[in-house]
Amino acid sequence: MIINLSETNSLVGEWLSEIRNIDVQQDRMRFRRNMERLGEVAAYEISKTLEYEEKEITTPMGIANCRVLKAQPVLATILRAGLALHQGLLHYFDKADHAFISAYRKHNHDGSFDISLEYVSSPSIEGQVLILSDPMLATGSSLVKTIEHLEEIGKPTHIHLVVAIACTVGIEYVLRNTKANITIWAGDIDDELTAKGYIVPGLGDAGDLAFGNKLQQ
Numbered sequence: 001m002i003i004n005l006s007e008t009n010s011l012v013g014e015w016l017s018e019i020r021n022i023d024v025q026q027d028r029m030r031f032r033r034n035m036e037r038l039g040e041v042a043a044y045e046i047s048k049t050l051e052y053e054e055k056e057i058t059t060p061m062g063i064a065n066c067r068v069l070k071a072q073p074v075l076a077t078i079l080r081a082g083l084a085l086h087q088g089l090l091h092y093f094d095k096a097d098h099a100f101i102s103a104y105r106k107h108n109h110d111g112s113f114d115i116s117l118e119y120v121s122s123p124s125i126e127g128q129v130l131i132l133s134d135p136m137l138a139t140g141s142s143l144v145k146t147i148e149h150l151e152e153i154g155k156p157t158h159i160h161l162v163v164a165i166a167c168t169v170g171i172e173y174v175l176r177n178t179k180a181n182i183t184i185w186a187g188d189i190d191d192e193l194t195a196k197g198y199i200v201p202g203l204g205d206a207g208d209l210a211f212g213n214k215l216q217q
């Protein structure tokens with residue numbers, strides 16, 4: 001299932017307009033905070049799809065029947081650009097365990113690139129709901145490689161992918177190359193991808209905007 005959060009009127013549109021805007025996105029703190037806010041809204045929307053159970057809670061005045069999560073999801077993100085989005089999800093799923101994966105584009109001399117995945121730190125994800133965040137779903141190769149790797153650790157019951165901007169071909173690539181039960185929550189979906197793998201209109205380089213330019217690998 002694919003959910004485009006921009007298809008309904010909400011503050012998501014306002015935040016994305018700032019994240020994309022060349023005159024506003026240079027304000028790194030606002031850029032990161034808007035990513036966090038997207039993560040927060042996605043967390044709330046995803047929370048409606050999870051399983052709950054009744055629990056009796058003692059208040060100073062009596063007993064209240066509350067509906068609480070049956071199990072915490074596991075939150076995972078791809079370093080480094082995913083950190084702000086992840087922080088937003090963490091604000092809401094504040095009892096979750098976390099997985100971190102480092103993936104970056106290693107550029108070849110001919111201009112092509114491979115995804116290099118070097119660091120993985122994960123709790124058990126077997127039989128759990130996994131929420132994997134990454135601001136950009138461009139070619140989809142980072143997410144596919146990450147999911148392949150995480151699935152060697154354990155098979156989640158469901159994977160929620162949270163992305164700020166997804167590209168149509170990238171979504172198709174992810175859905176074609178993973179067997180997992182996946183829901184994609186996208187802030188917005190763009191149609192064009194450049195030969196260098198950048199989304200158009202997109203937002204530019206999410207990692208650099210959040211944390212500064214990196215040296216080319």
Ligand SMILES: O=P(O)(O)OC[C@H]1O[C@H](OP(=O)(O)OP(=O)(O)O)[C@H](O)[C@@H]1O
Nearest residue numbers: 079080081105137138139140141142207
């Ligand atoms: O769908 P793909 O084509 O794989 O591209 C998306 C990847 O690109 C960005 O990371 P980037 O390589 O810029 O690394 P960074 O986090 O270090 O900035 C982004 O955070 C994704 O992980």
Ligand SMILES: O=c1cc[nH]c(=O)[nH]1
Nearest residue numbers: 138198199204205206
């Ligand atoms: O458009 C894109 C594609 C990949 N990574 C980014 O940061 N931006």
